[in-house]
Amino acid sequence: MRVLVYGWYYKGNLGDDLFIDAFKHIFPNFEFTFTDYIKFSHLENIDAVFIGGGSFLGEACKISPDAIELLKSKTIFYLGVGSETNIHETHQQLISLSKLVAIRSSAHIEHISKLNSNIMVIPDLVYALPTQPATEKNTNSILFIPNMSVVPRWNDPHWKHAAWNSFKIELVQALDVLSKEKYQIKFLPFCTNNKMHDSYVAGEIINCMNESKINMILDQPKSLSEAIDIISKNTLTVTQRFHGSVLSEMANTTSLTIHHHDKLKNYNGFKIDYYACNKNLLLDKIKSLLEMKNDCILPIDRNIFISLKERVENALCRNQKQ
Numbered sequence: 001m002r003v004l005v006y007g008w009y010y011k012g013n014l015g016d017d018l019f020i021d022a023f024k025h026i027f028p029n030f031e032f033t034f035t036d037y038i039k040f041s042h043l044e045n046i047d048a049v050f051i052g053g054g055s056f057l058g059e060a061c062k063i064s065p066d067a068i069e070l071l072k073s074k075t076i077f078y079l080g081v082g083s084e085t086n087i088h089e090t091h092q093q094l095i096s097l098s099k100l101v102a103i104r105s106s107a108h109i110e111h112i113s114k115l116n117s118n119i120m121v122i123p124d125l126v127y128a129l130p131t132q133p134a135t136e137k138n139t140n141s142i143l144f145i146p147n148m149s150v151v152p153r154w155n156d157p158h159w160k161h162a163a164w165n166s167f168k169i170e171l172v173q174a175l176d177v178l179s180k181e182k183y184q185i186k187f188l189p190f191c192t193n194n195k196m197h198d199s200y201v202a203g204e205i206i207n208c209m210n211e212s213k214i215n216m217i218l219d220q221p222k223s224l225s226e227a228i229d230i231i232s233k234n235t236l237t238v239t240q241r242f243h244g245s246v247l248s249e250m251a252n253t254t255s256l257t258i259h260h261h262d263k264l265k266n267y268n269g270f271k272i273d274y275y276a277c278n279k280n281l282l283l284d285k286i287k288s289l290l291e292m293k294n295d296c297i298l299p300i301d302r303n304i305f306i307s308l309k310e311r312v313e314n315a316l317c318r319n320q321k322q
Contacts, residue, residue, distance in 0.1 A: 001030045001316065004042050005050040006061070009034045012193035015126070015243030018224055019053045019080065022125035026305050027312070038063040043070045048316060051094065053080025053104070053125045055242075055263045061090040075099055075319050077312055080125035083108050084262035087115070099315040102308055107266045122308055123300040124246050129224055131250045133232035140235060141184045142286070143253075144175075146205070147240035148196040150260050150274065167277050172208040174282040179211035183290075187217045188230060190241050198241075227251075236289055245269055254289050 005023060008016045020034055035042055038061070043049070049071065051061075063071060076094055078101040087095070095101055095115045102122045103112060112119055150167070152160040175185055187206070189198035199217050206212045221227035224247075231237055232251035239245055240258045245267050248255035259265040260274035272285055 001048065002046045003030045003032050003048045003050055004038070004046045005032055005034045006038055007034070007036065007052055007054050008056060009036050011036065013191040014221055014227060015190055015241060016054055018126045018129070018243065021224060022128050023050065026125070026128050026309050036062060038067055038071060040064060040067040040070060043067055043074060046074070048075040048077065051076065051078045051081065055082030055084060057081060057083065057087045057091045058085035060088050061094065072097060075316060078102065079308070080104060080122065082263045083112050084266060087111055099319070100311055105263070105266050107262065120308070120311070122304050126243060126246055127250065127300050128302060128305040131224065131228045133251045134229055136233070137235055138184065138233050140182060140290070141186070141233070142178065143231060143234040143237045144185060144187050145190055145237060145239035145241050145244035146187060146198050146201045148191060148198050148201045150240065151201050151204070163275055167274055168205060168208060170278045171282065172205060173279040174286070175205070176209055176211045177283060178286065179209070185216060189217070189220045190243065192220045236286065238286065240274070242267065254292060256285055256289055
């Protein structure tokens with residue numbers, strides 16, 4: 001079975017690229033091609049199109065004009081997508097044609113159900129991957145996973161500049177307090193492309209700290225196992241990225257999510273609002289979590305991915321018989 005998968009692939013983003021591993025793990029007998037732009041040639045001689053995973057339904061589907069009608073004639077599945085935002089017109093059309101829509105959260109499910117009743121709610125696809133966390137943790141170690149998308153460019157609206165400057169000042173003060181109290185703080189970039197590089201935002205934060213030290217920024221993990229090994233050795237993860245929360249659970253590490261987007265806000269875990277952060281709130285949350293005994297149990301039943309696999313394969317079989 002030859003399948004084209006559309007998403008935010010090959011952009012130097014760890015979370016999105018892990019979907020490649022997830023699809024291959026869930027559907028081991030399929031031959032996959034992954035792309036972030038659908039061309040006519042991609043659609044020739046393929047049996048199905050998977051759109052996902054990730055939260056991009058509010059954006060236009062990147063497809064060449066000559067490929068749109070051919071795409072609509074293919075067997076389409078939306079798998080592991082976020083439904084937190086409005087849905088772009090192109091995605092509305094494609095969702096209505098899909099054999100199955102599997103979304104990551106029940107939030108705003110009504111948007112999808114109006115377009116397609118064949119819908120299921122599943123955990124993030126990355127949860128399907130097997131993991132082996134480290135057995136020992138470094139004492140008093142905090143791993144911060146930043147997100148470059150919150151940092152404004154010069155021509156962004158004033159509110160975004162105000163929000164970033166306020167958050168940065170409050171965060172830096174909290175990190176200085178923790179550093180003085182002998183907590184080891186490291187920054188882990190998840191996204192490292194030319195336009196969005198998490199190390200740059202980490203550098204801006206570190207440069208504002210009075211207690212900053214060299215070598216606080218780690219290299220981006222190149223694989224799931226490397227990411228899990230790094231995260232699992234820390235006492236706490238503070239993350240501004242969705243997959244920072246997901247991988248922390250998989251690594252059996254307590255996490256605090258700082259949410260600026262609905263996909264983070266809807267995450268079931270400890271969290272605080274990016275737009276309402278202050279030094280004292282950050283310190284209270286972080287210290288209370290550092291003192292908590294972590295007996296993390298993944299909040300999923302991996303059998304759901306077996307069900308997903310069966311529903312996709314059954315739909316493909318029915319389509320071939322037709």
